[in-house]
Amino acid sequence: MKIKSFDEYKQVYQQSVEQPEQFWAGIADNFLWRKKWDKVLDWNFKEPNIKWFQGAKLNITENCLDRHLETLGDKPAIIWEPNDPQENHRILTYRQLHDKVCEFANVLKNNGAKKGDRICIYMPMVPELAIAVLACARIGAIHSVVFGGFSAQSIADRINDAACNIVITADGGYRGTKEIPLKSIIDDALVQCPSIQRVIVLTRSRTPVSMIKGRDVWWEDEIKKVETQGNTACTAEEMDAEDMLFILYTSGSTGKPKGVVHTCGGYMVYTGYTFANAFQYNQGEVYFCTADIGWITGHSYIAYGPLSQGATTVLFEGIPSWPTPGRFWDIVEKYKVNILYTAPTAIRSLMSFGDEALQGKDFSSLKKLGSVGEPINEEAWHWFDEKIGHKQCPIVDTWWQTETGGFMISPIAGVTPTKPGYATLPLPGVQPVLVDENGKIIEGNGVSGNLCIRFPWPGMLRTTYGDHNRCRTTYFATYENLYFTGDGCLRDEDGYYRITGRVDDVLNVSGHRIGTAEVENAINMHSSVVESAVVGYPHDIKGQGIYAFVVCPKHHADDDLTRKDIMMTVSRIIGAIAKPDKIQFVTGLPKTRSGKIMRRILRKIAEGDTSNLGDTSTLLDPAVVEEIKAGAL
Numbered sequence: 001m002k003i004k005s006f007d008e009y010k011q012v013y014q015q016s017v018e019q020p021e022q023f024w025a026g027i028a029d030n031f032l033w034r035k036k037w038d039k040v041l042d043w044n045f046k047e048p049n050i051k052w053f054q055g056a057k058l059n060i061t062e063n064c065l066d067r068h069l070e071t072l073g074d075k076p077a078i079i080w081e082p083n084d085p086q087e088n089h090r091i092l093t094y095r096q097l098h099d100k101v102c103e104f105a106n107v108l109k110n111n112g113a114k115k116g117d118r119i120c121i122y123m124p125m126v127p128e129l130a131i132a133v134l135a136c137a138r139i140g141a142i143h144s145v146v147f148g149g150f151s152a153q154s155i156a157d158r159i160n161d162a163a164c165n166i167v168i169t170a171d172g173g174y175r176g177t178k179e180i181p182l183k184s185i186i187d188d189a190l191v192q193c194p195s196i197q198r199v200i201v202l203t204r205s206r207t208p209v210s211m212i213k214g215r216d217v218w219w220e221d222e223i224k225k226v227e228t229q230g231n232t233a234c235t236a237e238e239m240d241a242e243d244m245l246f247i248l249y250t251s252g253s254t255g256k257p258k259g260v261v262h263t264c265g266g267y268m269v270y271t272g273y274t275f276a277n278a279f280q281y282n283q284g285e286v287y288f289c290t291a292d293i294g295w296i297t298g299h300s301y302i303a304y305g306p307l308s309q310g311a312t313t314v315l316f317e318g319i320p321s322w323p324t325p326g327r328f329w330d331i332v333e334k335y336k337v338n339i340l341y342t343a344p345t346a347i348r349s350l351m352s353f354g355d356e357a358l359q360g361k362d363f364s365s366l367k368k369l370g371s372v373g374e375p376i377n378e379e380a381w382h383w384f385d386e387k388i389g390h391k392q393c394p395i396v397d398t399w400w401q402t403e404t405g406g407f408m409i410s411p412i413a414g415v416t417p418t419k420p421g422y423a424t425l426p427l428p429g430v431q432p433v434l435v436d437e438n439g440k441i442i443e444g445n446g447v448s449g450n451l452c453i454r455f456p457w458p459g460m461l462r463t464t465y466g467d468h469n470r471c472r473t474t475y476f477a478t479y480e481n482l483y484f485t486g487d488g489c490l491r492d493e494d495g496y497y498r499i500t501g502r503v504d505d506v507l508n509v510s511g512h513r514i515g516t517a518e519v520e521n522a523i524n525m526h527s528s529v530v531e532s533a534v535v536g537y538p539h540d541i542k543g544q545g546i547y548a549f550v551v552c553p554k555h556h557a558d559d560d561l562t563r564k565d566i567m568m569t570v571s572r573i574i575g576a577i578a579k580p581d582k583i584q585f586v587t588g589l590p591k592t593r594s595g596k597i598m599r600r601i602l603r604k605i606a607e608g609d610t611s612n613l614g615d616t617s618t619l620l621d622p623a624v625v626e627e628i629k630a631g632a633l
C-alpha cells in the first residue's frame, strides 16, 4: 500500500486516475472484510449519491484492534500523556485497548444502545475518549463527538439535530491550569434535550457533579457490572460498508453547523491508506498528533487511521504551553516520538516563546513532521524545519477537510518533494481541479482558482445528517459535477498546489473552523445588539482573528463592559473559541440598496487597509464607511 519513490508516485497517480476502481479495490484489499464488495463504486455528484464498496461487510474496530492481536497484541496502541506531567502516564497495548473497548461496548448495550443509535461524546482527552468512540463503532452505534470547548447550547443543538439517546462524558477535564466542568455543561445542555435517556459519566477530575437517578450512571460502576456479569467479550457488529460510522458537526457559511456523515468502509480504507502513505509509517514508530479527538484530525489521525495501521499513537490531554512552552518537546523526548503532526497556529505560538524553550531538549528521535488546519506561512515552515526537524525531517503539509475524511493534497514523507507553504501534490486517487467563477476548469500551471474535486474518493462525506439537500447545495451545486471545497488555491509553475484560504464566509481561527454567520447570530442574541457583521483579519498567532462590527445603540454601561458582555454571550451560545478578538461599535453597516452587507469593505477595514476600498457606488449610505474607517480598532 505504501509508495516508495517519486517515480512510483507518478506512475501510481496516473493509474489511479485512469482506473480508479481498480486502484481503490487494490488498496481496500489491505483491510479485513467479513465479506468483500460486489461493486467498488457507484456515484453521481448531482444528488449526490456516493457508494463505495457496496455489498461489503466489516467492522472498523476489527481492523483497528482484533486483526493486530496476534502480531502486535503487546505493542502500545495508545500512549497517554496527562495534562499534569507529575501525574502518571498510561500505556494501552493493542490487547488492553481491545479488551477495554469490548467491555465498554457491553456497557453501552447494557444501557440500551443499539446499532444505528446516535451517541454524543463530550469528553476530555483521556484514553476513555478513544475507548468510547471505538466502543460505539464496535456495536454499530453512530458517534457524534463534540469538542470539549463547545458550550451547552452548541451541545444541545448537536444532540437534538441527531436525536441522540445517550451521552458519554466525564465529571471534568483539565487543560493547562483550567478545569472544565464537563458534566455540569452537559446538565445545562440536557435541559433542552428530550431524546437523551442515559448519561454515562467517567470520573476524571472528581469534581462534585449532580447525578440524576434513572438518567446518570458512572462509567466505573457500569464496567464493574459487566465484569461481575462475566460479560466482557463483545463480538463486533457486522456493518455494511455504507452504514454510518459517525457524524461530526462543522461550520459553514450559514448560522447552523452541519452534521458531516462518514460511513464505515470508505472512511476506514481512506484514513488507513492516507496515514500509512503520507507519514510513511513504519512498524514500531511512535506517532504524536497534537489535535483533539473532538475534531476530524483526531478522529482520522489519532484514532482510526493510526490504529488500523497498528501504529503507536500518543494522546495528550493538555496544551502546548503548560506548565512550560517546552511541553511538546518534553513529550517528544519522553516517548521518543518519531512523527509529530501539529498545526501552524501551535507552531507560531511556540515560536513566539523564543529559542529558550528548545534548549536542552532532545529532538533526535524525530523523523517526520506534519502540519494541518490552515495555510502554513513560510516563516513558521522554516522554523519547524530548522528548529524542530533540524533539517532532517520532511514536513508533510496535509490539506484536507472534515468533509474529505482524510488527506487529499499532501507530500508523501521522504518520497515526494516538499515546498514551503505548499501542500504540493494530490495523493493518488485524488483529482483536484481549479475553476473560475463560472465553474470553467482552468487548465495548465501558474494559475489560481477555486479548488474542486472532480472524482469521488472513499473518505468523502456522504450526506449532511438529516438534510441531504443541504449537502447538495453546499458542496455539489456551486459547480456542476464537482465537489466544491470552499478553498481558494494556486497551482504554481511546477504544478504544486498552495491553498490560499477560504473563499466563503468561513473563518479559520487557530485551526478551528468558525462561520461568520454563526458568530453574528450569537452576538445578535445580546439584548442591546441590533445587528452585527463579522469578518476575519490576519492574526500573528491564530492565523485569523475575529473582528466584529456591532450596532448597539442603547447600551447603558461603558463600551468595554458591553464588549465583555457580548463576548460572554458568544461564549454561552457557541463557546470560548468563537469570541471576537475585536469589537467595534458602529452606528450602521455598509449595505447595498438591496440590503446586503458589503463584507468586502469591512474585511479591508479590519485588515487595516483602507487606501482602496474598491467600488462603493452601490452603497446605500457611503457616510457609514467613513465613520467605520475613523473608528477602526
Ligand code: WT7
Binding pocket: 250, 296, 297, 371, 372, 373, 374, 375, 376, 397, 398, 399, 400, 401, 402, 403, 423, 485, 486, 487, 499, 500, 501, 502, 508, 511, 512, 513
Ligand atoms: C479547512 C478545513 C483538515 C483537518 C483540520 C481542519 C483549511 C486544512 C490545510 C492546509 C491550508 C488548510 C482549509 C480547509 N486547511 N488544512 N494544510 N493548508 N489550509 O479541518 O475544520 O474541516 O477545516 O481548513 O481552509 O477547507 P476543517
